[in-house]
Amino acid sequence: MxxxxxxxxxxxxxxxxxxxxxxxxxxxxxxxxxxxPQVYWEPASSTVKAGEDIPFTVQYYTTSKExxxxxxxxxxxxxxxxxxxxxxxxxxxxYSVISNKSSxxxxxxxxxxxxxxxxxxxxxxxAYTFKxxxxxxxxxxxxxWSKPATFDNDKMVKYFGNAFMTQFKDSLFKLMKAKDFQKMxxxxxxxxxxxxxxxxxxxxxxxxxxxxxxxxxxxxxPVPKTLVDIYATIPFSDIIFNKTTNVYDVDYxxxxxxxxxxxxxxxxxxxxxxxxxxxxLN
Amino acid sequence: MKILPYLLTLVTAFLVFSCIDxxxxxxxxPNPNIAFKYSVIDPTYxxxxxxxxxxxxxxxxxxxxxxxxxxGDGTIATGSTVTHKYKTAGTYTVxxxxxxxxxxTKPIFISDIKPIVSLNKTGLIEVISSxxxxxxxLPNPEGLSEEYHWIFPDGTKDAAGTIIxxxxxxxxxxxxxxxxxxxxxxxxxxxxxxxxxxxxxKVPVAYNQAVPTLYYAVKGGNIMALKLxxxxxxxxxxxxxxxxxxxxxxxxxxxxxxxSLYVIDCGRQFTYVDDQDGxxxxxxxxxxxxxxxxxETMLTNIGAAFNDPYYxxxxxxxxxxxxxxxxxxxxxxxxxxxxxxxxxxxxxxQNATLGYYGQGLSYGAxxxxxxxxxxxxxxCKTYNGNGIFRFLDTDILKTPxxxxxxxxxxxxxxxxxxxxxxxxxxxxxxxxxxxxxxxxEGLYRCTLEQLNAxxxxxxxxxxxxxxxxxxxITPITETGKGEGSAGEFITICQLALDExxxxxxxxxxxxxxxxxxxxxxxxxxxxxxxxxxxxxxVYGVAVNKTKSKLF
Numbered sequence: 001m002x003x004x005x006x007x008x009x010x011x012x013x014x015x016x017x018x019x020x021x022x023x024x025x026x027x028x029x030x031x032x033x034x035x036x037p038q039v040y041w042e043p044a045s046s047t048v049k050a051g052e053d054i055p056f057t058v059q060y061y062t063t064s065k066e067x068x069x070x071x072x073x074x075x076x077x078x079x080x081x082x083x084x085x086x087x088x089x090x091x092x093x094x095y096s097v098i099s100n101k102s103s104x105x106x107x108x109x110x111x112x113x114x115x116x117x118x119x120x121x122x123x124x125x126x127a128y129t130f131k132x133x134x135x136x137x138x139x140x141x142x143x144x145w146s147k148p149a150t151f152d153n154d155k156m157v158k159y160f161g162n163a164f165m166t167q168f169k170d171s172l173f174k175l176m177k178a179k180d181f182q183k184m185x186x187x188x189x190x191x192x193x194x195x196x197x198x199x200x201x202x203x204x205x206x207x208x209x210x211x212x213x214x215x216x217x218x219x220x221x222p223v224p225k226t227l228v229d230i231y232a233t234i235p236f237s238d239i240i241f242n243k244t245t246n247v248y249d250v251d252y253x254x255x256x257x258x259x260x261x262x263x264x265x266x267x268x269x270x271x272x273x274x275x276x277x278x279x280x281l282n
Numbered sequence: 283m284k285i286l287p288y289l290l291t292l293v294t295a296f297l298v299f300s301c302i303d304x305x306x307x308x309x310x311x312p313n314p315n316i317a318f319k320y321s322v323i324d325p326t327y328x329x330x331x332x333x334x335x336x337x338x339x340x341x342x343x344x345x346x347x348x349x350x351x352x353x354g355d356g357t358i359a360t361g362s363t364v365t366h367k368y369k370t371a372g373t374y375t376v377x378x379x380x381x382x383x384x385x386x387t388k389p390i391f392i393s394d395i396k397p398i399v400s401l402n403k404t405g406l407i408e409v410i411s412s413x414x415x416x417x418x419x420l421p422n423p424e425g426l427s428e429e430y431h432w433i434f435p436d437g438t439k440d441a442a443g444t445i446i447x448x449x450x451x452x453x454x455x456x457x458x459x460x461x462x463x464x465x466x467x468x469x470x471x472x473x474x475x476x477x478x479x480x481x482x483x484k485v486p487v488a489y490n491q492a493v494p495t496l497y498y499a500v501k502g503g504n505i506m507a508l509k510l511x512x513x514x515x516x517x518x519x520x521x522x523x524x525x526x527x528x529x530x531x532x533x534x535x536x537x538x539x540x541x542s543l544y545v546i547d548c549g550r551q552f553t554y555v556d557d558q559d560g561x562x563x564x565x566x567x568x569x570x571x572x573x574x575x576x577x578e579t580m581l582t583n584i585g586a587a588f589n590d591p592y593y594x595x596x597x598x599x600x601x602x603x604x605x606x607x608x609x610x611x612x613x614x615x616x617x618x619x620x621x622x623x624x625x626x627x628x629x630x631x632q633n634a635t636l637g638y639y640g641q642g643l644s645y646g647a648x649x650x651x652x653x654x655x656x657x658x659x660x661x662c663k664t665y666n667g668n669g670i671f672r673f674l675d676t677d678i679l680k681t682p683x684x685x686x687x688x689x690x691x692x693x694x695x696x697x698x699x700x701x702x703x704x705x706x707x708x709x710x711x712x713x714x715x716x717x718x719x720x721x722x723e724g725l726y727r728c729t730l731e732q733l734n735a736x737x738x739x740x741x742x743x744x745x746x747x748x749x750x751x752x753x754x755i756t757p758i759t760e761t762g763k764g765e766g767s768a769g770e771f772i773t774i775c776q777l778a779l780d781e782x783x784x785x786x787x788x789x790x791x792x793x794x795x796x797x798x799x800x801x802x803x804x805x806x807x808x809x810x811x812x813x814x815x816x817x818x819x820v821y822g823v824a825v826n827k828t829k830s831k832l833f
């Protein structure tokens with residue numbers, strides 16, 4: 001009887017394992033699939049000059065019956081872009097427009113293929129191994145335009161967009177106080193006498209005198225029309241010109257990174273992947 | 283009353299169904315069963331994705347149906363495999379829609395044609411004497427007209443020895459350079475009348491004598507190198523070399539040893555963070571070859587932010603690196619691609635394994651620079667136990683304590699002050715250190731005996747170093763203006779000694795409007811602090827004392 005129960009239990013257990021196609025218990029505890037080649041690879045450097053080939057070393061082997069056929073390098077392209085513009089004329093606040101962003105610009109692509117060669121076998125490593133290189137594009141060289149001594153309107157439009165200069169100027173105007181206008185207009189030699197446009201009022205908190213624009217009939221203190229008209233004539237480049245350092249306070253940089261990986265394919269087309277390596281281009 | 287439950291049910295039903303917006307729009311998401319790949323089919327510039335290149339798009343979708351491609355530039359095509367040429371450079375979103383199945387999108391980046399400039403010779407290019415020309419590669423598949431305009435840096439001379447600032451034409455011939463450092467040559471090209479992106483090459487111009495090299499990490503920029511030339515001919519400018527390697531997020535210390543520069547970058551988050559899950563760490567140590575040609579990762583931290591590497595010191599084939607506020611660990615100089623874990627990198631020393639703990643040194647005492655002088659460790663602390671805590675290897679306890687330990691005989695220097703960085707000049711037997719105590723900020727120089735005698739801030743005065751105009755230097759310690767807050771301020775985060783002439787280099791983030799930020803040095807010959815490069819924000823500094831013409 002005992003043996004019969006054991007047989008029944010055993011058969012029932014097998015049924016349990018194979019009967020349910022919704023909850024596959026075997027699949028829940030192991031990864032079912034074909035054995036893929038194992039790959040370990042290392043680029044020689046994590047930073048390279050765009051356009052240069054990247055040297056690497058790879059080790060690979062397989063435990064399946066299928067021989068390895070080829071290896072491939074794949075990488076995507078990510079862009080890091082940084083922009084910064086500021087106006088050095090304002091003193092009552094700091095006005096800078098800064099933006100940093102990273103984005104994938106191109107999806108992972110096959111870049112190079114390397115045929116497997118049985119002569120790559122290394123007894124001490126118990127793996128195939130070889131050294132080679134893969135290419136990068138010159139087009140991915142980093143671009144920097146930082147605090148130039150001469151202003152380039154075309155570059156400004158190219159890197160910051162058509163509307164940026166107008167928006168920057170308009171936004172700055174809304175934030176500027178009398179003291180900022182004074183510093184800018186006198187600094188740019190737009191006026192000889194600024195005092196005729198301002199009043200001074202006692203600041204009860206600090207005890208000092210603050211410069212403000214005169215009140216209008218409604219009791220507001222608008223920017224005098226003459227100053228508004230002058231502001232409209234100031235070129236954007238003057239707005240960001242730093243008279244102390246004689247450069248324009250604009251910075252633009254763009255650089256690229258690749259996430260590279262090595263794939264080893266056996267003759268059935270089953271691929272094993274290495275670890276993704278991030279490489280910066282300059 | 284029996285009607286009440288029916289009424290309530292009715293009202294509830296009205297409430298539930300009365301809203302006109304009870305069925306919000308369902309956003310159509312990309313379908314994972316739809317996929318595609320793309321590649322340039324022109325063999326010459328396969329990895330460049332130039333404007334005008336023929337790109338093949340292939341659907342690899344599991345879903346079956348008619349394929350419609352939107353290339354993101356206003357053009358559309360149908361078919362499972364299609365080709366397309368983009369007319370303008372930029373980034374486009376390509377959308378593949380499979381009928382009755384859904385869609386998938388991917389970005390594609392189309393590069394503009396730009397001139398590729400390279401040098402026509404290899405080997406050292408020495409200032410004044412070496413001449414060099416340029417190779418230009420310009421993809422021009424449509425045979426458009428080409429206009430070339432070169433812009434040269436100051437001190438460039440043509441083959442006849444005449445100063446040249448620009449040149450129109452494809453080949454400017456061989457040139458020489460009168461200044462040292464990265465000499466930026468720019469090539470502007472119009473192709474068919476259209477201005478292309480500039481082609482830029484930085485020519486590394488070496489000095490004509492062997493001198494030491496200073497490396498420094500620029501905030502938001504690259505690692506730079508500067509030849510430490512003390513006898514340059516009049517008119518020769520000593521410009522820095524751009525090593526082409528990003529400085530990282532907060533490279534508070536960089537260290538030179540043998541032929542490599544070790545960059546200790548504590549990552550994005552160097553101030554206090556409530557890292558409850560212990561996964562905000564992103565600091566790393568990377569190794570750059572002295573010429574910048576090779577960069578390798580030594581150690582990466584992906585765990586707790588406080589375990590990021592902050593400060594370092596090299597001794598006996600080991601790199602000692604501190605975390606934010608607990609201790610110091612070590613890693614062999616030849617180690618590469620290691621991932622930090624406390625099990626693999628146990629503390630060499632920590633606050634609680636010194637007898638100072640509970641007697642001057644408190645929990646979480648903030649780390650700053652450290653080093654070894656005459657076999658004694660000098661460990662700067664700027665918060666929760668301030669001063670330079672000195673100890674011998676034999677003072678390090680095997681297990682952490684909670685207090686009442688035996689105080690190391692070496693003692694605490696600058697107790698209760700904020701020493702951020704230090705360097706020892708063994709030849710002249712003087713220590714340099716920086717403080718940011720209000721009213722006593724700046725750089726100091728004294729002997730070890732004088733250091734021991736400093737018991738109060740007033741004792742510091744004779745050792746405070748000044749600019750030639752009599753001003754002292756004051757790093758930013760105003761929260762919101764500099765980086766960090768109390769105990770964390772970047773200030774002068776590293777000092778580097780040039781053993782050849784005793785100069786001490788550092789980056790100053792100036793908090794004094796009358797003194798600009800920049801790369802500075804103390805010149806022992808003049809006895810003053812002076813500018814090396816004005817107007818830059820610098821983190822770590824290091825000197826390769828081995829003399830060379832280039833690197």
